[in-house]
Amino acid sequence: MPIKKATVFITGIAGFAGSYLAEELLATGYRVVGAVHPKESTANIAGLRGEVDIVRLDIQNPSRCRQVLLKAKPDYVCHLAAIASVWRSFEMERTVYRVNFEGTLNMLEATLETDRLRRFLFVSSADCYGVFTPRNKTLTEEQPLNPVSPYALSKAVAEQACRYYAQHYRLPIVTARPFAHSGPRQSADFVIPSFTRQIATIEAGRSHPVMAVGNLTAKRDLSDVRDIVRGYRLLIEKGRPGRVYQLCSGRAVTIQTVLNSLLRLSSRNIKVRVDRSRLRKIDIPIQRGDNSRAVQELGYHARYKLRTTLKDTLDFWRKKTNS
Amino acid sequence: MPIKKATVFITGIAGFAGSYLAEELLATGYRVVGAVHPKESTANIAGLRGEVDIVRLDIQNPSRCRQVLLKAKPDYVCHLAAIASVWRSFEMERTVYRVNFEGTLNMLEATLETDRLRRFLFVSSADCYGVFTPRNKTLTEEQPLNPVSPYALSKAVAEQACRYYAQHYRLPIVTARPFAHSGPRQSADFVIPSFTRQIATIEAGRSHPVMAVGNLTAKRDLSDVRDIVRGYRLLIEKGRPGRVYQLCSGRAVTIQTVLNSLLRLSSRNIKVRVDRSRLRKIDIPIQRGDNSRAVQELGYHARYKLRTTLKDTLDFWRKKTNS
Numbered sequence A, B: 001m002p003i004k005k006a007t008v009f010i011t012g013i014a015g016f017a018g019s020y021l022a023e024e025l026l027a028t029g030y031r032v033v034g035a036v037h038p039k040e041s042t043a044n045i046a047g048l049r050g051e052v053d054i055v056r057l058d059i060q061n062p063s064r065c066r067q068v069l070l071k072a073k074p075d076y077v078c079h080l081a082a083i084a085s086v087w088r089s090f091e092m093e094r095t096v097y098r099v100n101f102e103g104t105l106n107m108l109e110a111t112l113e114t115d116r117l118r119r120f121l122f123v124s125s126a127d128c129y130g131v132f133t134p135r136n137k138t139l140t141e142e143q144p145l146n147p148v149s150p151y152a153l154s155k156a157v158a159e160q161a162c163r164y165y166a167q168h169y170r171l172p173i174v175t176a177r178p179f180a181h182s183g184p185r186q187s188a189d190f191v192i193p194s195f196t197r198q199i200a201t202i203e204a205g206r207s208h209p210v211m212a213v214g215n216l217t218a219k220r221d222l223s224d225v226r227d228i229v230r231g232y233r234l235l236i237e238k239g240r241p242g243r244v245y246q247l248c249s250g251r252a253v254t255i256q257t258v259l260n261s262l263l264r265l266s267s268r269n270i271k272v273r274v275d276r277s278r279l280r281k282i283d284i285p286i287q288r289g290d291n292s293r294a295v296q297e298l299g300y301h302a303r304y305k306l307r308t309t310l311k312d313t314l315d316f317w318r319k320k321t322n323s
Helices: A016-027 A043-048 A062-072 A093-112 A150-168 A191-203 A225-238 A255-264 A292-298 A306-322 B016-027 B043-048 B062-072 B093-112 B150-168 B191-203 B225-238 B255-264 B292-298 B306-322
Strands: A007-011 A031-036 A053-056 A076-079 A119-123 A173-178 A210-213 A244-247 A271-274 B007-011 B031-036 B053-056 B076-079 B119-123 B173-178 B210-213 B244-247 B271-274
Touching: A007 A016, A007 A062, A016 A031, A016 A043, A016 A225, A053 A062, A062 A093, A076 A093, A076 A225, A093 A119, A093 A150, A093 B093, A119 A150, A119 A225, A150 A173, A150 B150, A173 A225, A191 A210, A191 A255, A191 A306, A210 A255, A225 A244, A225 A292, A244 A292, A255 A306, B007 B016, B007 B062, B016 B031, B016 B043, B016 B225, B053 B062, B062 B093, B076 B093, B076 B225, B093 B119, B093 B150, B119 B150, B119 B225, B150 B173, B173 B225, B191 B210, B191 B255, B191 B306, B210 B255, B225 B244, B225 B292, B244 B292, B255 B306
Parallel strands: A007 A031, A007 A076, A031 A053, A076 A119, A119 A173, A173 A244, A210 A271, B007 B031, B007 B076, B031 B053, B076 B119, B119 B173, B173 B244, B210 B271
Antiparallel strands: none
């Protein structure tokens, strides 16, 4: 741990992964400055009051990005701010491109003007791979990108921008391609919080004991958000500039398996009903990643078992439902 | 040739390649509707008055794109409108992304609402390949993109958008990656018009017999614009949806060779001076493409020799200088 703490600037610090990344970095001795959108809630980082410096920033505003970074003088930038919902991205495509692509350009440009920058972490997504053949392929970082949603397209083009800035301006950019990850605080737009929230509501007696679910056959490579953000920290510490790193568990489980595990965590007898409106939403049948690069170059490995992630998320929603 | 002529909608019709594409399509029996930016000169298509329908369109305006396409009811869309100068793109990055990337999104979106569309041609650029190793590699369509200018980045991300629309919306998109091409009417921002304009000015006695040149060692795969636009026509007629096609000669010549050929076309004794301000501008040492796919699938081949391209371009500037 350095005597003078190194400063990490996190965009999207009040988001799901952002809030965990802040905790991870504080716990390992960094000074943290975080940017929050002017209209965004800071509920996720309420517990960090006094420990992190918060600035309000809309990354769509280039001059404000510059101003904020010049003041923060970060050693590291972790750019997490994005519109992160695949489903919502279909309804707000342009905003998704402006925030996720142009917002990234704004952060890259602003970073060019800072001194002593050691790493710029760009958080992309395994969704960039889209559909591929064979369907049960284990994905590596070399897999061509083939986005099938505005969200994934916005991340793929932002990755392209990062490659350009790494190459042309020699910015020490590392790109993370996290696979699905979950945990407490995640928005109920995502599948595990959606399931756990429904269970908690049922347990609290606030709804009938019937859960609405979507496609249960899709397979996902699931990690705990607390493992993924440790990966982000390892990336700013050890990631090779210009490189892309997958962060994942290396295993794929069906959503059905996730659901069964969750139902076992509840003492209530809960029925399951397939909700057709949720079906079209998943169009990538299976995602499984190879984490060898992260394991070998960063020493990355998962500490949380899926069961723990599910239990902690369920407990989070139980608490939230009862409060 | 069909009894009822098929309609081609060309964005950027008043641009360099756009004006030649219009001529190519008219000569082969198509009806042509072309879009010109509200502030753009129509000098390049002055000779086509009465033969093409012209609409004013800023492709940055999504609702106007929709309106114009719904009215034109095209069978084919050829999307050429772009900010095409690599050098200028460094000074106007954001505008380049808005026009070349978001403008392409606007045209793709607008096209989704048309009926009976047979092809959407997106004109990308061999500049997307950027720098690569080994430097003397003959490029194929499989070469990963590695843009080194805002212009090239904007084209690479627009290609990504095209792949997404082809895959997700089943739009019959074909993508052209033309290598360098020249001919009469090209802007003097480009090397051959820059050289030929200087020679014409010298021949007219309007400047000292000294030419300013940049990097003469760079090698480029040069084609005549009239060959390239024939490739565009073949692409809308025969290109396989979802595919990328390189259009090129398959040979690379140094800019020095081009200069020598041009100097031989003039009877004046002209000196050459290297202008340092022009040097930084070329950062891709060599570009040579493999045109097998276009040759095999489209029957593409070049009809114009480099000498003809150079002579015609020089004659164009001689005429322009004397008028």
